[in-house]
Amino acid sequence: MNTRFSEVGTELLRCMTCLHPRNSFSEFNVQKLVRLCDLYPEDFSTNDCIVIEQQLQNFIHNIQRDSNFSEIKDLGSLAQKMVETLKNQAYPLVYRLIEMTLVLPVATASVERVFSAMKTIKTDLRNRMGDEWMNDSLVVYIEKDIFSTIENEQILQRFQKMKSRRMQLPPLSYPKTTRSIDHTQH
Incomplete structure (x- = not known):
């Protein structure tokens, strides 16, 4: 994994796995999740990073004892169940962290895709x-x-x-040529 991702990318992935609900949140780690908030200062203020530590501790204590969450297998289902049980309002920073964790892989893949395409589109000739x-x-x-x-x-x-055309484009289907090859003469 270290050869595929940068050091920060690897740390980001490790922090994100701490939210996964498998095995009753066996990977849950408050310090790594607070670190995830630190990595995104535009999404989490300094005050948010302080408050979220307590929210995360209360959240894990509450969720592990709530039967509504005992069958949750993935992060998307966790987010959905939080909304259904209104826990997204009780733990807004935790819910924002879960939303961000759900969106990051998609957003990152889209950016990677654009940069990859840019290498093809913007060549030395262009x-x-x-x-x-x-x-x-x-x-x-x-x-x-x-x-x-x-x-x-x-x-x-x-x-x-379009009104702003400088000239008309030629038709796509070109007329057949009037000159044909006579194979009988050869």
């Missing part, structure tokens, strides 16, 4: 590409599965109808 053009190109590249379902003719027709 190094003067403006931000707007690059953003548009990235959207098309990243969402190529969606764009592949759109016919080229539809795209051309849409551009033809």
Whole structure:
């Protein structure tokens, strides 16, 4: 894991696993979860980091004794059950930490995907590409599965109808050539 992720990334993953509800929260660790808050100062103020320690201790004590949470197997179900039992209001900082832990892998993967696509789109030959053009190109590249379902003719027709066109685009289907090869003469 150390070769795949940076030191901070590895620490982040280790801290996130402390919230997993498996085996009655056997991995639960207040210090690592407070550290997770420290890693995100824009989401958790200094005061939040102080208050959350007590909230985490109360939360784990309460949740492990609550039969509503005995069958919880994953973090998403934990968040859902917290909302159903209104524990998200009793432990708002813990709930924010759970939400962040659920969103981080998706957000991180999306950012990684964009940077990977950027390497393909912005090459040495296209190094003067403006931000707007690059953003548009990235959207098309990243969402190529969606764009592949759109016919080229539809795209051309849409551009033809735009008022700001400098000139009309040629039709997509080109007429057949009038010159044909006569195979009988050869």
